[in-house]
Amino acid sequence: MEIYLQEKKEEMLQLIEQLVNIDSGSYVKKGIDKIGSILKEKYEELGFIVEVKEEKQYGNNLVIQHKEAKDPKIIMVAHMDTVFPEGTVAKRPFRIEGDYAYGPGVVDMKSSQVELLYALKALILSGTKGYENVQIILNGDEEIGSPSSRPLIEEKSQGKEYALIMEPARKDGSLVSARRGGGRITLIVKGKSAHSGIEPEKGRSAIEELAHKIIELHKLNDHEKGISVNVGLIEGGSSVNTVSPNAIAHVDIRISEMDQADYLNEKIKEICSKAYVDGTKVIIEGHITRPPMEKNDGTENLLHVIEDVGKEIGIQVHDTATGGGGDASFTSAAGVATIDGLGPVGGNAHSDKEYMEIHTLPERTLLLARTIERLSR
Template structure:
């Protein structure tokens, strides 16, 4: 039976109004003005309850925020959440925040504007009940998670050093599960150069970059081993100048996923081997790229942190389960520093990154309570 917390019982409507305000601001990763507006709104709310907010200015993307209470001394918990979404400017005008039954909809409603509100209200809750766990956290709100955290990765990893626990505010899975493991991933680009020729008059003088690329796509896809959590996917290809011309250039964009970091080197060596020769004489190949996010592996430290969260869940009537997922998040960066990391501490929802993204409204205050009491337990 779920615990009814009377401090949070009447906060749901208030929290939903705040979520509506945030959702109705376009804040795609490339909409700097919208992200910075959200940052200023959150900055004001955190300062109102005694937190100090440091703004890390960014030229191209939105600014990052580092937040901790003015009485905090060497906090041991790092909490990471992001302010950006995947949706372009103008999305809000087409489909603003709305509520249907027990679900709220809108761009970024669960990934992760509801998490931003949950996080703020967890701090408010601890202050109101007189628990000083809020002094044991350092919060990073970044602006570029949805595009791989290019400007915030180093910030997150630097701030994670010396911490004991990392709580990542991605939404819980549809069944309420937390995330204990994530596959790492990277983006590689394969460029093939050939020689153009007229396909009707003198095709024999051409060297088709597209033909060579076709060989490589098949070979690369054969590197996937889904049972081991390894996948190689050529998701985009481009090339050629006209249908009646032998193509002089073709490009493939490759997504790779790995479950364990020690798989990375072996996979890269195999990719390089494939690209070390050509099947079409006279063509040339160049492979570039990197693994942008290391895998988040389920370590013994992670299991111990999960056990604590499960016990907190039992106390308040929430059954806590965990799962692994192929999608990436900033949890990979905190985990890579050796800090015990658990992700998915936001409210429950689904269909993220789509027109039907939704939040399960009843989980909003429940997950706020779970987060607050987890911080309290970790701070004892």
């Protein structure tokens, strides 16, 4: 397998270039679906059955497994969408400089798509049956919280023993064994307008009320326990000489343990139930949508398997926790032993400096193929 993957490195890079040079931001449905059709054809050539789950608003989701598969025990998830708007590719298409490949979504996660495909190719050519033990979900909305694909991932996680999630490895090559969960809430504060010079006493400032609430919300932060509450955007008011009749806060919440969700929900309700400025009221919208991926015994055991495989092929495997959310949270919450970050090494995702380290492409593909093989014995 190792020789085969080294020989196929240029071919893999050509496919990565093709995928990167298609705009596929989460709201660019036509681009996501184009990537889906390219990958569908590639998998069907290998004897896989591809079921297209049509979506009206977001990119279609694909469910893939080999025609000989009977009861696959490994679920693999890789997203086709990026964070970049339509037109990004025209400004900075795929390019290679030295040992680095650049372009929108090159590491998060179009290189992972190619790695997954070629890992299965390598397994088929080697004569092992690991490729029959996987069920793959390629989704089109991960970067916006997987609104359409989450139920699909949760459904297909049932009965699985292992989940291998294809987000890129961290900059230092680490796999991801824990992720924070979280969500977004919006506070909409209603007050009463009044002229701030003529009759300010008749007004009820929504901005003043929101200011009190922001201070209380930020007191909920407990970074040692992995709780983060951040009011990242605020808006409100109608003019500088008017007591504000409205104000809005957009709040990002992160948690490390599932029971923290109930705690924060109660605390936020408590804060919002009290009016600091008489005559104002608040509406809460949104909630915690993504459970955390907790490092449990199943994760530890799966990690040890991957570490052993790494030793066999000369890769030292490390793991880390990350604050970002991902689809690994859904498989983990479903009780499936989950490891994330199995894609190639790279960094600066979601920016115009996003890169992938080319030399890690064949070696991480080999690590993935050998891991599937080991888990399928």
